[in-house]
Amino acid sequence: MTYSLVGTAFCGWVCPQNTLSEWANNMTRKWLGKRAEVSLDGTGSKLSQGKNKGVNWLILGSMILAVAMLFALAPMFYFYPPDVIWSFVSFRDDSRLAPSMHWIYTIFVLILWLDIAFIRHFWCRFMCVYRVWQHGFKTRETLHIAYDSRNAEECAHCNFCVSACFVGIDPRQTETYDACINCGECIHACSQIRASRKTGGSLLRFEVGERSDSHEGAADKRRSNVNSIFRRAPWALLLACFGLGLFSWGLWNYQSFHFSVYRADTPQAQAVVDYRISISNKLYRPMDYRVSLIGLPEGSYQLAQRALSFDSAGRQDVRLHIEQLSPGLHPFVVRVSTADGVEENFRVNHFVAGKKR
Ligand code: SF4
Ligand code: SF4
Numbered sequence: 001m002t003y004s005l006v007g008t009a010f011c012g013w014v015c016p017q018n019t020l021s022e023w024a025n026n027m028t029r030k031w032l033g034k035r036a037e038v039s040l041d042g043t044g045s046k047l048s049q050g051k052n053k054g055v056n057w058l059i060l061g062s063m064i065l066a067v068a069m070l071f072a073l074a075p076m077f078y079f080y081p082p083d084v085i086w087s088f089v090s091f092r093d094d095s096r097l098a099p100s101m102h103w104i105y106t107i108f109v110l111i112l113w114l115d116i117a118f119i120r121h122f123w124c125r126f127m128c129v130y131r132v133w134q135h136g137f138k139t140r141e142t143l144h145i146a147y148d149s150r151n152a153e154e155c156a157h158c159n160f161c162v163s164a165c166f167v168g169i170d171p172r173q174t175e176t177y178d179a180c181i182n183c184g185e186c187i188h189a190c191s192q193i194r195a196s197r198k199t200g201g202s203l204l205r206f207e208v209g210e211r212s213d214s215h216e217g218a219a220d221k222r223r224s225n226v227n228s229i230f231r232r233a234p235w236a237l238l239l240a241c242f243g244l245g246l247f248s249w250g251l252w253n254y255q256s257f258h259f260s261v262y263r264a265d266t267p268q269a270q271a272v273v274d275y276r277i278s279i280s281n282k283l284y285r286p287m288d289y290r291v292s293l294i295g296l297p298e299g300s301y302q303l304a305q306r307a308l309s310f311d312s313a314g315r316q317d318v319r320l321h322i323e324q325l326s327p328g329l330h331p332f333v334v335r336v337s338t339a340d341g342v343e344e345n346f347r348v349n350h351f352v353a354g355k356k357r
Pocket of ligand 1: 012145164165166167168169170171174179181183185186
């Protein structure tokens with residue numbers, strides 16, 4: 001519903017790729033000249049004579065590298081808690097850091113540096129699958145750029161909005177399935193140029209609703225846009241409630257830990273008598289867990305630990321050894337519980353070979 005209403009506005013206003021690309025374009029213009037950006041139509045950068053100096057290239061390259069190094073830390077948070085990342089950036093020894101971490105980080109920095117320095121908006125225009133997916137929900141009424149053609153003669157020798165559009169389309173002729181990402185850059189460009197000429201406000205504007213003749217009165221246009229939104233509202237509200245319900249259900253049922261029971265490595269053809277209970281704490285704070293067995297007589301098994309403590313997120317294994325059971329199937333349950341009463345069970349079918357007496 002959001003995509004149907006605002007189209008690809010995410011790409012124009014939120015997407016980190018486009019944000020970084022826009023920043024890189026601005027910095028390139030600042031240090032190498034107004035026409036030095038990486039262009040989508042394949043034309044080479046036009047460097048300003050006065051700014052094409054080694055020191056400017058060095059400053060620009062270093063800035064891009066610094067931003068790449070900063071953003072390359074983001075994927076690391078998937079693997080490590082913040083204090084380990086801090087150890088990494090402050091060059092402190094930390095046994096929790098994998099020895100290959102420096103190489104992985106270097107590869108991320110390199111990929112990001114290449115992306116920010118050379119790829120930029122190419123990704124959005126030609127490679128982004130997410131943008132194509134959002135396009136699938138667009139209709140003729142989706143948020144788009146509308147053009148007031150009453151002052152078209154003013155545009156004859158202008159084209160300022162076209163040069164401001166980084167996806168390389170003409171904002172005066174947008175279509176339902178074109179590459180426009182509703183960033184609003186062309187609206188801003190037009191209002192700037194018209195303000196400098198003292199001829200009024202922007203000839204371009206955002207519009208939701210049926211694409212129609214821009215000569216329609218402002219009040220009619222507003223009414224038609226508001227109607228368009230309200231026509232979508234009932235089923236949008238239903239879908240939003242459904243999504244909110246799923247989100248709440250997820251939060252309510254969130255488990256702070258996960259555990260599984262595996263057979264310990266046993267030579268082939270030997271009876272399984274050892275199990276590995278693997279407990280993962282998902283929270284970045286100290287947690288205590290209790291392990292118990294239900295369904296096996298006391299004395300027939302040995303649990304290496306019945307209580308486990310975690311300082312932070314992580315995984316620990318507990319060994320379970322079973323013996324002195326008669327031949328046959330012995331189902332039992334491994335239970336892991338927390339101090340605040342949350343418990344999880346794992347059912348195991350333990351088989352002892354041999355003839356029943
Ligand atoms: S047409 Fe305007 S809103 Fe659309 S991408 Fe180009 S600059 Fe952005
Ligand atoms: S910037 Fe405004 S005045 Fe210039 S071409 Fe675009 S719409 Fe026309």
